[in-house]
Amino acid sequence: MKSMILKDIYNITHNMRSLGLLLVMFVFIMLPQGGAPGYITTSCVLCSMMVITTFSFDNMSKWEKYALVMPVTKQDLVAAKFIVLLIFTAFGAVSGLVLGIIGGLILGSFHPADPTEWLTTAAVAGAGICAGIFFGSIVIPLLFRFGAEKARILSIVAFLIPVVLGLLVFKLLSMGGVVITDKLAFTGLCIAPFLVVIWTFLMFWISCKVFVKQEI
Known part of the structure; x- marks a missing residue:
């Protein structure tokens, strides 16, 4: 597992x-x-998308065929990609x-003298x-199913659907008179990690199902 993760990290250094x-x-x-908040979020999502590049390298070198000769399973290969996604997103x-x-x-x-700025930034x-993990985990099953080139186009659709749905929900809440207060936003931030963990495990399960059925 460690060698598969290091392989992707070494490849991406190019x-x-x-x-x-x-x-x-x-x-x-x-x-x-948009200030630092918008930039930090963009940096996380952008770096998480480097996982697509690792699939491109794998496809060009026929990595899966070589890897499965070694004592690793397809589930190991999938798990390594999700760990790499986490590393790339943390780097972002x-x-x-x-x-x-x-x-x-x-x-x-x-303004570094203001403690609230540090808390907000964190x-x-x-x-x-x-x-980054949410969007990246959407792409990984597509990459295993369709390959890097086709998945690049499909990933755009995969990004747009949750964004559009989120904006639609926000619009409906605004029309219904629901105000997004700081307390509500803070509650959402606290719940988000748990939802993302559940979502990531779901995408991992789907990726394993897709990859196991493929002929290598």
Whole structure:
């Protein structure tokens, strides 16, 4: 398991320069508009999508055929991808926090003397990790079923559906007179990790079912 995880991390280092440049560019694009919270969330989701690139490398090298010769199961291969997703998303949260705070200090939108800013930023980082894992776990079953190239297109649809549904629910709540208070938002942040864990296990189960039925 450890070797499979390290394999993906080593492979993705080839794209780290372009990813780092992209994250720095987003600092100057997003921070003036939405501040650090929007940038941190974007960083988490963007880094979580690196898992798609690992599937591209695997498909090109016929990795699955080689891996299954070794004493590993298809469930091990699926589990390794979900662990890699968690690592990539955590990296996105850390890099988003560091670059977001530095960019906020430069632009004057982050005030380190205010404790609430630190608490808010930490909460947003947690929410960003949840968002990255949520969206990334949607893509992994598609990647196992259709391969990296087809799944890239389907992943866009997979992202849009929950976003549109979320906006629709928010709109319906607003029309019904329901106000999203700070207390309600805090409750949502507390519940989100548990929901994401359940969702991730569901996507893991689906991925195993899909991959086990495939002929390698």
